Amino acid sequence: MKHFGLLGKNIDYSFSRGYFSEKFQKENINADYSNFDIADISEFPLLLEKSTNFAGLNVTIPYKVAIIDFLDDLAEEAKAIQAVNVIKFELGGKLIGYNTDFIGFRDSIRPYLQPQHTHALILGTGGASKAIAYALKTLGISYKFVSRTPKKNQFSYTELTKEILLKYSLLINTTPLGTYPDIKNCPDIPYQFITNNHLVYDLIYNPSVTSFMQKSKDNGATAVNGQNMLELQAEAAWRIWNS
Template identity: 25%
Template sequence: MQNYTDGYTRTCGLIGNPVKHTLSPLIHNALAEMTGVNLVYVPFEVEHAAVQDAVKGAKALDILGLNVTIPHKSAVIPFLDDIDPLAKGIGAVNTLVRTPEGGFKGYNTDMTGLYRAIREEGVDLSGEAVVILGAGGVARPAAFISAGKGARKVYILNRTFEKAEVVAEEVNKAVYELGREDKCTEDGLSAAGEATDYEKIIVPMKLEDYKKLYELEDRFIVLQCTSVGLFPDVNSTVIEDEEFYTHIIAAMDMIYRPLETKFLKMAKAAGAKIVSGLKMLLYQGVDAFELWNSDLDVKISKEQADEVYKSLVMEVTGAANIILEGFMGCGKTTVSEILADKLDIELIDTDEVIVDTEKRSINDIFAREGEQYFRDLETELLRTIVEDHWRETVISLGGGLPMREENRELLRRAGKVVYLRTSPETVFDRIKDDTTRPLLQTEDPLARIKELQDQRREKYEQAADIIIDTDALTPEEIADEIIEQLGL
């Protein structure tokens, strides 16, 4: 995606440390392009001692707005002109918006984004019991928004009980204070009556006592707020007991690497509705984008949000591009067309690109220049895809392209590779009448197919992230299987 910039371009960004691997530019620059807003978004790595300077510099440079990430979400507050009651209540901000006086007002769209994410998935907190796993930085906004949105009870389970107690006390007080200040209407929070009402809402518990929940609540919503299950520790979850998951109505994991954690897999297997933490990341960004551009009355539709989410999923899963490999006749061309149509993304066929570039057929290239020349063209094209950072494209590979080790390395960097594995007999049946295949111009094409497949099979498997046996599947079924395995 490209953003046109000029003297009227709105500039927003992110301050934190580290920020080099943030997905926020993808969100905001995509939203800018979708809505036609002349805006660019860039990350700024800021040391803790330089937070005040960063805010001053943003003012001086007329930066429209900033996101704030760890470790600056609380440290930035003293340098703001104003703070939204929600952010004040939790003591952390993640979004700075220009005030009419030229300063910044702090908001916490982590909270509103969390709520918007689960609501978009049809989960309503009102009147429900909510279980929060963990008592770290993410647990506070999770508990705050749960109580503020009408949860009947919020249980904070943590290995260290004292930490759960601290969070429960702070959030109970914050929700009560917000209600007492009568600022609930605009922010959508429930009004507080007596302090004792709120002192009972957030309940701390020892993680090891989770079975006591069954005596208190038959069904509950669970928000997983620890780092357990984060890549590469993908085979772990806070609670391994399958019985726990049978009580879950809906589950959300704040982790989104992997996209579907073991916690979410277990909840899904037990019949619960699941929500990836990537949705929270998306909607905190959407809420921030709308705040920055409120003067333009910008509102992001669910369809637009879904489009950005698809891009996020592809990035997180390493499928910046979806690459189809396999022997000739495996169905790459048809499947790639179906995939591109289903996902509404670009499509290229490496053979077609080379033919268009060279302005001659592959048969002619082989005859005049030889196979080595053609393979060099394939490598050059792959290198361009990687170095130019191609994104959101279905790429159908020529059958021999993955044979080079250099090409396989480039493919790993380019996206997710799907090997469409097909038997020699099926291939022969599909292409026996095709005279455009230079490698099959022999007296016994089936024998040649078997020979070539034997030579290539190991290399295909080495390059592949996903292998699909295609003999018994239609192209539509193959495309659906790829989408399911990639989590798209």
């Protein structure tokens, strides 16, 4: 039997275990999938010692960047993004890092893009935001990050004006704000400037309509959650593990 799993912290809620366990059962695949909840990334080598016969791992918050130091090599996209959400265990014990988040995002947002969606605001600057930026680049969409502690060429939330919101008609939330159970939370943006020209995308999938999405929809925007992105990135991971 092949063993797969998810590496992260406080991951009981995880999408991946349910998705892959169901897939294995449905498709009669001789494999299992477990959560590996570790308090610190330094515990990763010990996990590898204790568990044998790994075929692949997913990586989630907060280890998508920190895991890189423990890998032997990175696929081209993971190198460019500098974040990893998939580990492949190759023959000889080599660990190769991949990023399928950008694939899931790119392929799930594509059907919703309209001609006016040429400029995007990425809300948040964590590991997931790097994959979103890479995907936008491949789609030919220019972007800016929005952060509570902005660096050069980034916006702060307090800087967002009507003019900026009208120019940047694609908004992507990569922060955890609004995730169950804190469903009333949302990024602090001026929602009154959102229009029916806007497309908002929330990486969160629980709840299926976040406060960020609802407030945007109330102003006419099209709103999409992260469920399809997760499914597409999971299938991309499965292809990598079996290639």
